Amino acid sequence: MIDDEALTSMQVTVETTEGLGRRMRVQVPEERISSEVTQRLGSLAKEKIRIPGFRPGKVPAKVMARHFGGRIRNEVIGDLMRESFLTALEQENLRPAAAPQIEPENVASPGLDYVATFEVLPEIRLAPFESLRIARPVASVEEANVDRVIENMRKQRLVWKEVQRPATENDRVTVDSRGYFEGEEIEGIKAEGSVIELQARETVPELKESLIGACAGDEKSFEMVYPAPEPAHLTGKTVRIDLKVHRVEESELPAIDEEFAKSFGVAEGGMDVLRADVRRDMERELESAIASSMKRRVVDALLDANDIELPQSMVREEVERGMARRRGYLERAGIPENRMAAILPDPDTLIPEARRRLAIGLIFAEIARENRIEADGSKVRDRVETIASTYQDPQAIINWYYSEDERLAEIENEVLEQQIVDWIVERADIDEEELSFDRIMNPEPEPNPPEEGERDSKATGDLEPA
Structure with a gap:
């Protein structure tokens, strides 16, 4: 740990290069480095270092410096560079979007002198939520919809x-x-x-x-x-x-009768019970589809109302993650390496979706920060239990999620995003749009649909730098 005095004596200058780019120069005087080296050598001497000709703990400072000075100085320079960079960021109120590129300056001169080049996260000024106009889709399950599902079920029992x-x-x-x-x-x-x-x-x-x-x-x-x-x-x-x-x-096609109902696990009640089961499942799917549609509409409204300047470094990293995910899918599907190039997309085609995901992630993070919205633990538990209920051993799945923080964080981010959406809906100007069941369940495809398993934004909590 570097002495606070060494950090307070440093000089920091910041230049804006282009857009969100920053060039920060940090200078620490030589006397602060020498003082820290001397202090560490003294601590090392007390550890009863064995040097021929000297009793443990009694090695003179000059001898310690001759044997260990170079190594200790390098350690001090490394620690000082890391800690001075973080202190300078805090001092200048800068939030880097990605890891900096650090170049030493005046290497031959005494002291520490370096330049850090990086992009910062944009300053976000959110549009008033009351100004957002969002249409809430409304639909119901009609008898004709149930009839069509029953007809498809008949085709499964040819x-x-x-x-x-x-x-x-x-x-x-x-x-x-x-x-x-x-x-x-x-x-x-x-x-x-x-x-x-x-x-x-x-x-x-x-x-x-x-x-x-x-x-x-x-x-x-x-x-x-x-x-x-x-x-x-x-x-x-x-x-x-x-x-x-x-x-x-x-x-x-089989007849629609009690035997048909039994083939789908209905022991008693025949077609009346089967139709009721089908309707209940359809209503649950419709509710989920309406929630997904509403979330997309909230996201679209936020993006339309808030023009966010994005760090190019984050866009590049997001595109690289997208390519890595696609490559992983192909590897798991058994596609050989020599065929992947013909299947994988041009990285540039992923830029629009990457920008969308990053922009809404930054907006969500800012909303959560400003309004102190955190993932509700009970809702996280409910979501985990809902997922687990689809497996043969639900408790094992629950334990699996709660056994690893990173795994649970995915659910926490999902729940947090939904809480943010609900919070916005309470404040926005909401109209109702009546749609058919089919229109809700089969929306028009997006120009750049997210990959399977992905949400509208990057994990909200991951957008703040460490």
């Missing part, structure tokens, strides 16, 4: 029966398959009794085209570019697939 005719695109076909490359059979592709739903999204187009019109007993063959990453020597190569058709089946 009844299949064999037919003696050529396959159509709504059928499913049972086949044996073998794969060949340059005349040699490919190990791992051979399969027997595979059931192919021709209309399924995952069905390869070439396979679907080959099987439409096929009858039981037919043999088919088609070529395709091998899509899987393994084995690597086949990726991107043209392979031949031979098929033997065993069965063609068509589907029928």
Whole structure:
């Protein structure tokens, strides 16, 4: 720890370079450095350092300086640079947006003299919340909405029966398959009794085209570019697939009756209970969708009303984090390194979303600071329990969140953001906008949608520098 006198004697000058850029020069006189070195050497001597020819604890100062002076001075310079920088920031009321670039000045001269170059967080003057006009979406679950969900549930319980005719695109076909490359059979592709739903999204187009019109007993063959990453020597190569058709089946929708309800876990009450369960789930989903829509509208209103100058260093870091997240997704999906470049976006395309996330994060942080809004512990607990309720062992998930501060901080930030949104809604000019269930549940896509798992802003608490 550096003596306070050494820090109070330093000289600090600050220049504005461009926008939020700052160039801060810090100078500490040599006598303060020498004094700190002498003090530390004295403390070290009392630790009974062993030097040949001297009794422990009785080593003269000059001898201590000769043996340890260089190392101690370097330690003092390092400590002094860190602590003087933090003291200078506090003295000049500066909040850096990112780590500074530090360059020594006048290295040959005595004393400590360096220049720190960095960007600062912008000064935010928030527009009056009463001036924000926000439309609150209002919707309800209609019987027609429930009917449509029930119809989709029928499609999940299709009844299949064999037919003696050529396959159509709504059928499913049972086949044996073998794969060949340059005349040699490919190990791992051979399969027997595979059931192919021709209309399924995952069905390869070439396979679907080959099987439409096929009858039981037919043999088919088609070529395709091998899509899987393994084995690597086949990726991107043209392979031949031979098929033997065993069965063609068509589907029928099941009747809407008590048996249908039982297939979805309704033991008693039949369709009345199933419809009530479906409606309850839809109303819960609608409530969540309305809350998400309202949050987006609050965010949009705040961004429109508050023009925030953003540090370029923060924008760059946010783009880098976005690229790292996307790369992580691809790695977990098993995409090989040599294919990532073709899939990953140009970093410049992430800039608009990065700027949006940073701007709203700074605005949220300022609102929380000015109005002393903190994450409510009971709401954090409720949120954790809600998430945990979707798992087989809820208590294990609760313990998992509360066992690590960083993990729990994600939930605290999520809760804090919602508290800030609620606080704004209480003060803003709110109108109601009646919308249909479908409009709420299927909003128009955003130009630059956030990644899966991301919220509208960077974690609010992370925006203040340490």
